[in-house]
Amino acid sequence: MSNTVSQSFARKVEREGVTVAEWVFLRALYDGGHVAPSQLAEGMAMTKGAISKLSDRLLEKSLIERRDNPDDKRAHTLALNQKGRALVPRLAALADENDEEFFSALTLDERRRLAQILRKIVNERELTNVPLD
Amino acid sequence: MSNTVSQSFARKVEREGVTVAEWVFLRALYDGGHVAPSQLAEGMAMTKGAISKLSDRLLEKSLIERRDNPDDKRAHTLALNQKGRALVPRLAALADENDEEFFSALTLDERRRLAQILRKIVNERELTNVPLD
DNA sequence: TATTGTTATACTCTATAACTATA
DNA sequence: TATAGTTATAGAGTATAACAATA
Incomplete structure (x- = not known):
């Protein structure tokens, strides 16, 4: 079922010119302001290489911008640009529509119960899965 | 959450040398006996090309066998071989373990309620989504 | 040396479309 | 012509590992 839900969502965001992975990336930036790729990698549980590739695509699509870090010439940060910031709410609306x-x-009542049950599983996970750092 | 569940399952079946897509394929054959690729494509909602590629891999891994159709030289059927038939229950056990x-x-009680709620969504879908044939 | 990111490489998943052999 | 399968091509998603630049 979750496959069906997410494929349906994929078709919807595709009409806005982005993939689901890109949506997740943009969503993360919407909360974060200027974020280092390494932070994104940790937050999204992906490798630096994957983040690098994704950010390349989003730069090409002109949805994000990068800014050099003057204190550390190796580093930089990523943030939504105007176009990206405008897009995120539209994608969020598609997510709501899909739901x-x-x-x-x-x-x-059933929705509330479902959310409660799923949250219980997630909470249990967080207790069980102690981070590996 | 569903991503987490399915990634966890992916890691488990990987230890048995198969991917999740391959598991789905094998599972479909477990029920079906000798099945034509075109039937599998329809049943699994995939293209013929995708089925062809997957079956190639499973043939290489010696988990399935193909049999020519003597009545139609274009056609053939696929079925689990002994190794494949033995593997499916092991993979099913991993699915149970993962759940x-x-x-x-x-x-x-919560499990029952969850199942009931999800089933309701699926049923609703089946009514809404009239097949396109 | 250690760290930040990028790049090279590889594999899975899947689609579309062209193609082959047969019907 | 129509159908069964295969193959060619392509792009997303993601990992690992080697690498360059900088700290």
Whole structure:
């Protein structure tokens, strides 16, 4: 089922010219302001190489901008540009629309219960899976 | 969350030398006996090309066998061989193990409720999404 | 030396479309 | 012509590992 939901979402964001992975990336920047690639890699649980490739594509699509770090010439930060900042809410709306498409079958009570159950699993995970650092 | 669950499963089946896509393929054959690639494509909602590539890999791994159709020289069927038939239950056990790892946080009642809620969404979908044929 | 990022390489997943052999 | 499968091509997603520049 989750595959169906996410494929449906993929088709929707594709119409806005981005992939799901790119959406996740943009979403992370929307919260973060100027963020170093290494931070993104950690936050998104991906390798530096993967982040590098993704950011290349988003730079090409003119959705993000990079800024050099004057204190450390190896480093730089990434942030949404105007176009990217404008896009994120549109993509978020598509996410809501997609959720609605599937979860509208449920009553409010069922939705609440579902969220509660899933949250319980996530919480349990966080306790069990002690970070490896 | 579903990504986490499925990545965890991916790591498990990888230890048995197969990918998740291959597991799905093998699972489909476990039910089906000798099946034509075109049937698999339809059943798994994939293109013929994708099925062809996957079956190539599974043939190389000696998990399935193909049999020519004497009545139609274009056609053939695919089936699990002995090794493949032996593997499927092991993979199914890994799937159970994986589920347990995540859903053991829930009480029996919560699991039942979760299943019920998800089933409701799926049922609704089946009504909404009339097949395109 | 250690760290930040990039690049090279590789593999899976999957699609589309052209193609071959047969029907 | 139509159908069953294969193959060619392509792009996303992601990893590992080697590398360059800088600290």
